[in-house]
Amino acid sequence: MARPRRHDPGRRERIVDAALTVVGRAGIAGLSHRTVAAEADVPLGSTTYHFASLDELLVAALRKADEGFGRLLREHLALTAPDTGLAAALARLLGERLGGERARVELEYELYLAALRRPALRPVAAEWTESVVAALAHRTDPVSARAIVAVMDGLCLQALLTDGAYDEERARVVLARVLNEAPRPPLAGSSEPPADPPDT
Amino acid sequence: MARPRRHDPGRRERIVDAALTVVGRAGIAGLSHRTVAAEADVPLGSTTYHFASLDELLVAALRKADEGFGRLLREHLALTAPDTGLAAALARLLGERLGGERARVELEYELYLAALRRPALRPVAAEWTESVVAALAHRTDPVSARAIVAVMDGLCLQALLTDGAYDEERARVVLARVLNEAPRPPLAGSSEPPADPPDT
Amino acid sequence: MARPRRHDPGRRERIVDAALTVVGRAGIAGLSHRTVAAEADVPLGSTTYHFASLDELLVAALRKADEGFGRLLREHLALTAPDTGLAAALARLLGERLGGERARVELEYELYLAALRRPALRPVAAEWTESVVAALAHRTDPVSARAIVAVMDGLCLQALLTDGAYDEERARVVLARVLNEAPRPPLAGSSEPPADPPDT
Amino acid sequence: MARPRRHDPGRRERIVDAALTVVGRAGIAGLSHRTVAAEADVPLGSTTYHFASLDELLVAALRKADEGFGRLLREHLALTAPDTGLAAALARLLGERLGGERARVELEYELYLAALRRPALRPVAAEWTESVVAALAHRTDPVSARAIVAVMDGLCLQALLTDGAYDEERARVVLARVLNEAPRPPLAGSSEPPADPPDT
DNA sequence: AATGAATGAGCATTCATTCAT
DNA sequence: TATGAATGAATGCTCATTCAT
Structure with a gap:
């Protein structure tokens, strides 16, 4: 009754997005099944169901x-x-x-x-x-x-x-x-030798 | 009485070394006051005493x-x-x-x-x-x-x-x-032009 | 479509065998619908279908x-x-x-x-x-x-x-x-006296 | 403020007793840091502090x-x-x-x-x-x-x-x-033959 | 008849930190 | 000055079970 959200296609995708948001905000150290579940607004069990381990989730996120x-x-x-x-x-x-x-x-x-x-x-x-x-x-x-x-x-x-x-x-x-492109204009602040041959 | 290690100069140093060992073995994620205390064989309290936060310890280790x-x-x-x-x-x-x-x-x-x-x-x-x-x-x-x-x-x-x-x-x-050193031998697989002037 | 294993007689049997394997490897504590499903290579739901509770499965295994x-x-x-x-x-x-x-x-x-x-x-x-x-x-x-x-x-x-x-x-x-087979030869290593007084 | 129960000698002992109570009531399968903490009326962390693993606790209980x-x-x-x-x-x-x-x-x-x-x-x-x-x-x-x-x-x-x-x-x-006490009176209810042939 | 998806509860464990000594 | 004890929070993960198909 609380949250009868059965059958939610695209949930997996949303979890990955949430993971990216969480890592962006708090770093990988801040990524946990809990934080990502909260961010995606799905039950905790849902994150472990779709991604058995955090590594799996990180793979998808990367x-x-x-x-x-x-x-x-x-x-x-x-x-x-x-x-x-x-x-x-x-x-x-x-x-x-x-x-x-x-x-x-x-x-x-x-x-x-x-x-x-x-x-x-x-x-x-x-x-x-x-x-x-x-x-x-x-x-x-x-x-x-x-x-x-x-x-x-x-x-x-x-x-x-x-x-x-x-x-x-x-x-x-x-x-x-x-x-090896033409770096003609000498590197600012550099005391590099006069020239390089043209590129391409 | 168990471990009368009062006055142990170099302990701070040993803790930093232990931190490097721990990070090498288990990554930064595996670094904690506890793991480093165990590795350095010092009481837990000693690590928090010398390094109030893990960041401080990481700074010293880096x-x-x-x-x-x-x-x-x-x-x-x-x-x-x-x-x-x-x-x-x-x-x-x-x-x-x-x-x-x-x-x-x-x-x-x-x-x-x-x-x-x-x-x-x-x-x-x-x-x-x-x-x-x-x-x-x-x-x-x-x-x-x-x-x-x-x-x-x-x-x-x-x-x-x-x-x-x-x-x-x-x-x-x-x-x-x-x-801008002379990369005389052309980069394998590359179709770069013949030469560059010598370096040094 | 992925695994069209409909009509698989002997599956019940295979699940029991898998349970024995799992218990042998990881103990009863390691027995779950999941582990046994993985071992038997059947869907999770199949194990709960054939054995409504773990006790039922244990009975069959024993x-x-x-x-x-x-x-x-x-x-x-x-x-x-x-x-x-x-x-x-x-x-x-x-x-x-x-x-x-x-x-x-x-x-x-x-x-x-x-x-x-x-x-x-x-x-x-x-x-x-x-x-x-x-x-x-x-x-x-x-x-x-x-x-x-x-x-x-x-x-x-x-x-x-x-x-x-x-x-x-x-x-x-x-x-x-x-x-009450011939216990004549005294128990090795025992220094027991030749007889015991009658009991009660 | 909630429960300022610092310094409670004999707590270790109480935890072991609680473990025995829990196992008696619910079996080893029912033993967890949580159940034992509740039974002993100590914080959860206290049980893991005194017994780093459940095995340690079981050893003490046995x-x-x-x-x-x-x-x-x-x-x-x-x-x-x-x-x-x-x-x-x-x-x-x-x-x-x-x-x-x-x-x-x-x-x-x-x-x-x-x-x-x-x-x-x-x-x-x-x-x-x-x-x-x-x-x-x-x-x-x-x-x-x-x-x-x-x-x-x-x-x-x-x-x-x-x-x-x-x-x-x-x-x-x-x-x-x-x-080898005198088992003279034949085993009640048994209709055993007078003897077995001597054993090798 | 059979099964994939889903979920809330529970688990062992680790931890930073606090505090009394 | 050090440090052992203590603790509440959090974590990854597993699970039995339910449900819609």
């Missing part, structure tokens, strides 16, 4: 976040003026996200990095990488793409972990170097 | 891990043949660590990344970055050094998070590009 | 174990050389089982002893006793047979509960005494 | 029950008329207990038998046996004493498990046979 970013990245690249260098496009994307939706970026990285200690998440983390590589496939070679993922991760983390400001231009230069 | 890596990096660079490129030296160091002391690397990254959600750790994470930058100071400019830190982090995480193998040669090439 | 032991006992007695004393034959049987299939003996006793707290099992436990008494019927009188059951239980439990070794010769002597 | 029975046995033997045979004295004791304090006997056996599945209890179960053996030390030899323990266990269980009535005279005869 995969969902993953898909979100993959889509975003493809859209961003599609919308970028074709004569913009890939490095600049990516640096811009990072800048936009770190500026405007920093919490979302934090959430994604927290889930992604959780794979460090949770083997169950590792395949999904690998999918994440592959999904970005795939999105970059028609703009650079696979090896460079993989390097780009590492560099973007490193740059984001540096901004996130040290409370430091994200410097888009600097990011662009680093990405360009990795891509 | 700083200690930090110092350890800083020292290691300096030694490694000092021992490297002077004609070896910086990129090669760093790629080698990462390879050695990921091969032989992967657990230690995992531990360090877990503590370092915890700053994502724990503001108290952020200054220490920043110190870590600065310490690496300092160690690289006489081999490259500060801006490139900072980029190098990001790239090394990204490369390590890629290996750690996806269970993927670490490819030292590939890492060397990426680092060389970021440093 | 009865099956019971039949197994009854058969074994009869065979063993039939195969024993006719001039072997009953005590020796039984002591040998216990020794063989405690040596070679200790886990099975544990399983049987766990189910049998569960009757202590589960009235529903008591009739089946009584059947067990009767079944052994029947198997001994042509070798001794019913009263002695009943005593023999008690003694065999006590001896097995002593071995199982205290991790102690089972001493077949000692068991033979005790059984022989109970059967 | 040991306490053990001591109780040991004391009872010694007293009973001391109070028995010196010319009463040991078999008769023991059969009488069992009869009294199964008649007047059956619940207590059930409780003791449930704890004792739990050692079957809980290795942690096995040493205590062994202590139990030894304690009975010791109590019988001056009335018979150790080997017979150990046999007596097995037979008493078997007889009690037969009564307890099958809801059958306990027949004191029959028990006396069996015990007397095991003790």
Whole structure:
């Protein structure tokens, strides 16, 4: 009588969304069957029914976040003026996200990095990488793409972990170097040697 | 009477070491006043006495891990043949660590990344970055050094998070590009142009 | 559609077997509709359908174990050389089982002893006793047979509960005494006087 | 403010007593930190503080029950008329207990038998046996004493498990046979043949 | 006849923290 | 200054059972 909510399709999905909300708000440490049940407004037993363990729930959450970013990245690249260098496009994307939706970026990285200690998440983390590589496939070679993922991760983390400001231009230069794009304008503040050969 | 351990200098230090051991074994999630007290073989009350909160303990642990890596990096660079490129030296160091002391690397990254959600750790994470930058100071400019830190982090995480193998040669090439060192042998699988000017 | 296993005769039987397996592995405490469904590879609902309560399932399991032991006992007695004393034959049987299939003996006793707290099992436990008494019927009188059951239980439990070794010769002597078989050879290790004064 | 019951010596003891009460009422299956806390009227955390696991609590409970029975046995033997045979004295004791304090006997056996599945209890179960053996030390030899323990266990269980009535005279005869006390008067109700062929 | 979904109760256990000494 | 005892809150998880199909 209290809550006769039998037959609720899409509940599984709602639980995953609630998990993302909870992790975004309180971190993975704040994720529990209880918190997620409260957030999704479902009975406690429902969360354990659909996700026998928290790891299972984290896997679903990471995969969902993953898909979100993959889509975003493809859209961003599609919308970028074709004569913009890939490095600049990516640096811009990072800048936009770190500026405007920093919490979302934090959430994604927290889930992604959780794979460090949770083997169950590792395949999904690998999918994440592959999904970005795939999105970059028609703009650079696979090896460079993989390097780009590492560099973007490193740059984001540096901004996130040290409370430091994200410097888009600097990011662009680093990405360009990795891509061997023309980094003509010398890196600000750097005393680097005169020049590099043109790219592509 | 049972354990008359009054006046035990160095106990604080032992507790920090125990914390590192515990995190290495069970992750930050496995760190508690209790587990660390058991590992250090001190009374429970002693851990709360010396470190009022777990964050305080984590700060001390991260700083200690930090110092350890800083020292290691300096030694490694000092021992490297002077004609070896910086990129090669760093790629080698990462390879050695990921091969032989992967657990230690995992531990360090877990503590370092915890700053994502724990503001108290952020200054220490920043110190870590600065310490690496300092160690690289006489081999490259500060801006490139900072980029190098990001790239090394990204490369390590890629290996750690996806269970993927670490490819030292590939890492060397990426680092060389970021440093603008001559990546003479073209990146395997890449279709990059012939050459770059020598470094150093 | 996923598992079109409609019409599966023998499923009830398979569930009972699965229950025995589960109890053998994890004890009665580990028996649940879920564990048994997983072991039998049938849907959860199937177990509750065939056995409305766990007690019902335990009754079926105990009865099956019971039949197994009854058969074994009869065979063993039939195969024993006719001039072997009953005590020796039984002591040998216990020794063989405690040596070679200790886990099975544990399983049987766990189910049998569960009757202590589960009235529903008591009739089946009584059947067990009767079944052994029947198997001994042509070798001794019913009263002695009943005593023999008690003694065999006590001896097995002593071995199982205290991790102690089972001493077949000692068991033979005790059984022989109970059967009034020639107890002539004094109990090994005993320094008992030649006789005891008549009782009461 | 709610219950400022700090400093309550003897609480540990009270918890063990509560455990015995709970097991007596609801069986080991009914024993939980919660039920025992409620019975002892202490906070839940107090039970886990004093007994980190339920096994620890069971060990303490079994040991306490053990001591109780040991004391009872010694007293009973001391109070028995010196010319009463040991078999008769023991059969009488069992009869009294199964008649007047059956619940207590059930409780003791449930704890004792739990050692079957809980290795942690096995040493205590062994202590139990030894304690009975010791109590019988001056009335018979150790080997017979150990046999007596097995037979008493078997007889009690037969009564307890099958809801059958306990027949004191029959028990006396069996015990007397095991003790080699003069079992002259043939087992009541038995139509046993004069003898069995000598056993090997 | 058979079963997947659902749920509220309960569990053992761990924990940070408080407090009296 | 240290520390053992104590405790209320919370956690992940399992479960018997119910119900709609």
